[in-house]
Amino acid sequence: MAADALKPRSTAAAPWLMSAPALLLFLGLLLVPLTMTGLLSFNAFDGSRGVLPEYTLANYADVLGDEYYHEIFLRTGGMALAVTFLCVLFGVPETLILARMRSPWRSLFLVVILGPLLISVVVRTLGWAILMGNNGLINEALLALGLADSPVKMLFTMTGVVIALTHVLMPFMVISVWAALLKLDPQIENAGLSLGAKPLTVFRRVILPQIVPGVLSGSIIVFALAASAFATPSILGGRRLKVVATTAYDEFLSTLNWPLGATIAVLLLIANVVIILGCNRLIERRYSAVFDR
Template sequence: MNSSRRLSLPYGLTAPAAIVMLAFVAIPLLLTLSQSFYAPAADGTPAFSLAQYGAVFGDPYYRGIYLRTFELSAVVTLICIVIGVPEAYVLTRLSPRWRAISMFIVLGPLLMSVVVRTLGWAVLLDRGGLVNTALLKLGLVDEPLRLMFTFTGVVIAMVHVQVPFMVLAVWTSLQKMDLATEQAAETLGASASTVLRRIVFPQAIPGVLSGGLIVFALTASAFATPAIIGGRRLKVVPTSVYDEVLSSLNWPLGTALAVVLMAAVLLISIGIGRFVERRYRQVF
């Protein structure tokens, strides 16, 4: 094989994937972006307009929806970190047999539709559901808790949906960890908390960062769970986009909401990633 063919081989191998990405990702995104800059004129023809972006940034109603969306994403991400990091650490310490069983339990929810899982949570969180029934029988509450159509209910369901992604990301990072470093630290007299803080956690930070960004982005763009558990009372950006595009048929405003959400998630992810990496270098 001559040098020119050898140099062109990687481009040929990646061409099919690049064409698929261009056709099904890049072009739809560009069409969505272009749609957000146009609104019907008086005669019905499309005309360039920034009015929809003015509404997104200037209307307190939409600002509140974005604030609620990012608050939900941040809370779900933090809870997933608290649950997922210890779980991933335990997985690395299990025997191969029990690790396989535990991984199946962790990944099991991903094998069914998110709609099915969310409907299951709707049954559990209802006023007459299993959660309230158990709390009442245990005497922990005097009346059923209001969990459906609330922020708390959406957080509970979203954590169940997103925590496997955090566990997988952290577990992948911890797989590269050399167990001999922990044993050496313990031999030198380091306590268990010191080993976790100075040896285990620094090596888990890349997984925590990648898992956190994945969970944050997926939560911010989630539609099914907020729509079913939150209903009409707890609107987030994805459900607002759905309403504007399919209910009100206001495509320019709906696409503008989607573009602002995508840009905001991208900027927040990049900013958090750089901040964590900078702090990681300074501390460790």
């Protein structure tokens, strides 16, 4: 009887005991640094004495009330939205074409698309810096084709940063849409065509509603990574074209105002979490609408 009474408790505790190492690793590597950063954002700072053991909301008041930081956050949000839009615009058709290829071409092109993930983002960004220079391959091609009379300035501009980030983050969109396409039954599309629907109608009313969750998932990933990107905006944007990540970096290492840098990082995290939660709600509604049908 005693053994039978203890059996349900041990069974209920087994999942927690098995996941305890992973939970401890998660707490140690993620939550503890985030908590320390959040606490640091409330510390006072003095230019001559450094970080002070005093707590204040002045850092948040400075960031939230200064138009300089408003411009940086708006620039970062606009950059992330532009990159997300371009990834959807090019990534979804690219994945649809890839899904309709036959072996071995499909596997080959999938490796080509995902191959850049194996290369350091710094190396890829430096490659784009070479391509976008005044004497780079892109400008030389534009001048040779007569599409431009003088070199087009792409380095140290938002246009160049958006183009490079789109290339860097495109595989994440392709992976998300690809996962949604794998769940799509091709017979449904064939049934729509056999009933007389045009291919565009089948895509709009049959395929698109079922891959929307994948598109939204990819958009969340791309937006979050673009908003927090550092290497690409730092290399291609330069010192003048500041985004949130480079601003936090400058506060930590240039002015040594760690509390202000932590405040900027915390506000970026909060903005990303709010946007991700909102998109998750859209995904849940989309899934429920599909399943209700």
